[in-house]
Amino acid sequence: PTAPWPILRIRGLGVSFGGFQALTDVDFDARKGEVHFLIGPNGAGKTTLVDIITGLTRPTTGSVLFDDVELVGHKEHRIVHLGVGRSFQAATVFEALSVEENLDIAASFRLPLRRLLRQRRGTRPEVAEALEVTGLAPYADRPAGALAHGQKQWLEIGMLLTQKPRLLLLDEPVAGMSPDERTRTGELVRYVARDCTVLVVEHDMDFMRRFADRVTVLHEGKVLKADATVAEVQADPVVQEVYIGR
Numbered sequence: 524p525t526a527p528w529p530i531l532r533i534r535g536l537g538v539s540f541g542g543f544q545a546l547t548d549v550d551f552d553a554r555k556g557e558v559h560f561l562i563g564p565n566g567a568g569k570t571t572l573v574d575i576i577t578g579l580t581r582p583t584t585g586s587v588l589f590d591d592v593e594l595v596g597h598k599e600h601r602i603v604h605l606g607v608g609r610s611f612q613a614a615t616v617f618e619a620l621s622v623e624e625n626l627d628i629a630a631s632f633r634l635p636l637r638r639l640l641r642q643r644r645g646t647r648p649e650v651a652e653a654l655e656v657t658g659l660a661p662y663a664d665r666p667a668g669a670l671a672h673g674q675k676q677w678l679e680i681g682m683l684l685t686q687k688p689r690l691l692l693l694d695e696p697v698a699g700m701s702p703d704e705r706t707r708t709g710e711l712v713r714y715v716a717r718d719c720t721v722l723v724v725e726h727d728m729d730f731m732r733r734f735a736d737r738v739t740v741l742h743e744g745k746v747l748k749a750d751a752t753v754a755e756v757q758a759d760p761v762v763q764e765v766y767i768g769r
C-alpha cells in the first residue's frame with residue numbers, strides 16, 4: 524500500500540542554546556492522518572522540537588515543511604493560522620468561563636464579527652461536536668476551573684479541535700491521568716486524527732503501545748529511530764537501553 528502524504532517534513536534541524544546543542548540534525552516525517560508519537564528520555568529535546576514547529580523557538584539550522592510551507596521564520600500566530608494547534612502540559616483554559624464559553628471563544632478566533640454574532644444565538648456546530656467528543660456536554664455550563672484535571676485536558680483539546688487544525692501537537696496529554704482517563708484520551712486522539720495529523724509527546728509507554736501509528740525516538744538531541752512502528756521500537760535494543768539503562 525502507498526504510504527499517506529508526509530504533511531510534516533523536518534530536515535536537518537539543529538538548535539543550540541548558548542553553546543549547548545539541544546538538537547542535532549533531526550530528520551523525520553509525519554504523515555497525514557496518523558498519530559505519531561515523539562518519545563525519549565527527559566532532556567532528549569522533545570519540547571524544543573515542538574517549540575520549533577510552533578514558532579516559539581527559532582532553530583539554528585534546518586527546515587520544517589508543513590504541507591509544503593516552510594514554518595521556520597514564521598511567528599506563532601501565523602503558524603496557528605496555517606492550521607497547527609498545540610496543547611500544553613498545564614491546560615490553557617479560561618478558568619472563570621464556562622466549558623461552552625471556552626469552546627465558543629476558541630472557535631471564534633478566525634471568524635468575522637458579523638458571523639460570530641449570528642452564530643452566538645445557538646450552539647455552533649463545531650462547539651457542539653467538541654462538547655460531544657470530549658464527553659463534556661453535561662458540564663457545558665460549569666466553570667472550566669471547576670473541572671477535574673483530565674476534563675480540563677479534554678477541554679483544551681476540544682478548544683483546539685474547534686479551530687480545525689491540520690496538525691495537532693499534544694504535550695504529555697495523559698500525565699497525571701487515571702487508567703480510565705488515559706483510555707478516553709486515546710479515543711479522543713484517534714477521533715481527532717480522522718481529519719488531522721497528531722504529534723504526541725509522551726512518556727507513557729503503555730499509552731503509546733495502544734494508540735500510536737508511528738513513533739520517533741529522540742535521545743540527547745538526536746533521532747535514535749525515525750518513523751518506526753511500535754513493534755520496531757519495542758524490539759530495538761538501543762531504544763531499550765536508553766529507557767531501561769539510564
Ligand code: ADP
Pocket residue numbers: 540543545563564565566567568569570571572
Ligand atoms: P525534553 O522535552 O525531551 O525533556 P527539552 O527539549 O525540554 O527536552 O530539553 C532538551 C535540552 O535542551 C535539555 O538539556 C534542556 O536543559 C535544554 N534546553 C531547552 N531549552 C533551553 C533554553 N531555552 N536554554 C538552554 N537550554 C535549554
